[in-house]
Amino acid sequence: MKNRLIKICACVLVTLTALSCLCVAFTANAAVLPEFTVSDLYQVRPGDTVSVEVNVNENRGYCAGEFLLEYDPSVLTPVSIARGEASSEYFASNLEYGNGQVFFAVISEELMSAEGNVATVTFEVDDSLVVYSGELELTVNSLVGNISVGYGLNSVRNTVNGGELYVAQKITVPAEELGVVADGTKYVLCGSSIENMLQSEITKNFTSHTTKYYSASGAQLSAATRLTTLCTVKVTSGSTTNTFVVSVKQDVDGNYKLDGEDAFIAGLVASGMLTEEELGKAQSNAADADGDGDIDADDFAIMEANGLK
Numbered sequence: 001m002k003n004r005l006i007k008i009c010a011c012v013l014v015t016l017t018a019l020s021c022l023c024v025a026f027t028a029n030a031a032v033l034p035e036f037t038v039s040d041l042y043q044v045r046p047g048d049t050v051s052v053e054v055n056v057n058e059n060r061g062y063c064a065g066e067f068l069l070e071y072d073p074s075v076l077t078p079v080s081i082a083r084g085e086a087s088s089e090y091f092a093s094n095l096e097y098g099n100g101q102v103f104f105a106v107i108s109e110e111l112m113s114a115e116g117n118v119a120t121v122t123f124e125v126d127d128s129l130v131v132y133s134g135e136l137e138l139t140v141n142s143l144v145g146n147i148s149v150g151y152g153l154n155s156v157r158n159t160v161n162g163g164e165l166y167v168a169q170k171i172t173v174p175a176e177e178l179g180v181v182a183d184g185t186k187y188v189l190c191g192s193s194i195e196n197m198l199q200s201e202i203t204k205n206f207t208s209h210t211t212k213y214y215s216a217s218g219a220q221l222s223a224a225t226r227l228t229t230l231c232t233v234k235v236t237s238g239s240t241t242n243t244f245v246v247s248v249k250q251d252v253d254g255n256y257k258l259d260g261e262d263a264f265i266a267g268l269v270a271s272g273m274l275t276e277e278e279l280g281k282a283q284s285n286a287a288d289a290d291g292d293g294d295i296d297a298d299d300f301a302i303m304e305a306n307g308l309k
Contacts, residue, residue, distance in 0.1 A: 034058060034060065036140060037163070038162055039054075039055070044165065045167070045169065045170060046130075047126075052120065052123065054067065059086075059112070059113050059114065061112065061113040062112055062144060063108055063144045063145065064108065065143045066105045069102040069136060070138075071100055071123070071165075075125065075129065076123040076136075076165075078096075078123055080095070081093045081104060082122075084119050084120060085116055091105070125167055129167050130235050131242050133182040134164075137162040169205065171189065172205065175192075178202075183280075187245070188245050188246075189233060189245065189246050194248050197228065197248060199213050212233070212234045216230035229247050229252060230246065230283070245282045247281070249286055249289060250286060250302070250303055251286055252287045253265060253283075258306040260304065262306070265283070266287040266289070266300045270295055270296050276295065289302040290302060
């Protein structure tokens with residue numbers, strides 16, 4: 001039934017295209033195309049069921065469109081798709097259009113000018129994940145627009161906003177839940193106190209994985225050694241290894257001490273002599289002593305006080 005609806009959509013699009021070509025010569029660059037976006041998903045846990053919204057804004061009217069939502073099939077499994085209030089009653093979809101692809105199409109006899117949700121796709125997140133950072137990319141394969149504003153059947157591939165997807169397993173130690181921040185191909189594991197960063201407690205979060213712990217220099221740590229800034233944790237399952245760089249508040253240099261050296265580094269950043277990019281995410285997080293997102297004079301003062309103790 002779905003395939004039949006898709007074929008019907010395609011036939012209607014071709015018919016509308018032919019009619020529009022007879023009526024007017026279109027200039028796509030002169031038109032204001034509707035803006036389609038995909039919602040971002042943060043703080044997602046492995047095993048969660050999540051909903052991704054495809055929305056339309058700046059909508060001056062269109063009659064039909066074909067859409068392709070691309071995702072990572074090793075991370076997400078599509079469960080369902082629902083038509084949104086800014087769509088049409090003539091709505092066709094295929095959750096198994098291709099590997100890592102969900103297709104849907106909307107057609108209306110009248111212009112659709114509403115703004116808001118066009119479709120919502122529900123996915124299940126792989127429950128074996130440790131951490132993942134990626135995107136869901138929406139492609140508008142074709143769009144039949146409002147003749148009066150000057151756009152017809154256009155291919156607008158790769159011009160649509162993608163939605164960010166960030167999945168992280170909950171990682172806890174006795175006194176806190178550790179934060180996880182993406183940093184390129186690695187991840188920063190953020191804690192507030194060296195006392196809490198016990199290897200044995202972190203390992204409890206990965207019962208079906210292999211965990212190994214290393215110093216900043218790359219030497220494997222003994223089991224009793226606590227973790228601090230610039231230590232690394234490697235979590236392996238099968239052929240996949242995720243690497244975490246540890247960050248502990250105020251121990252900016254990773255010497256297991258909260259002292260004047262940490263205040264000095266924070267002072268360099270606060271004064272503009274050193275950038276956060278040069279320092280790196282792990283040390284920058286550690287230097288943000290008050291956790292307000294900026295490394296400034298307040299952070300310097302907090303760490304300077306520790307250095308005087």
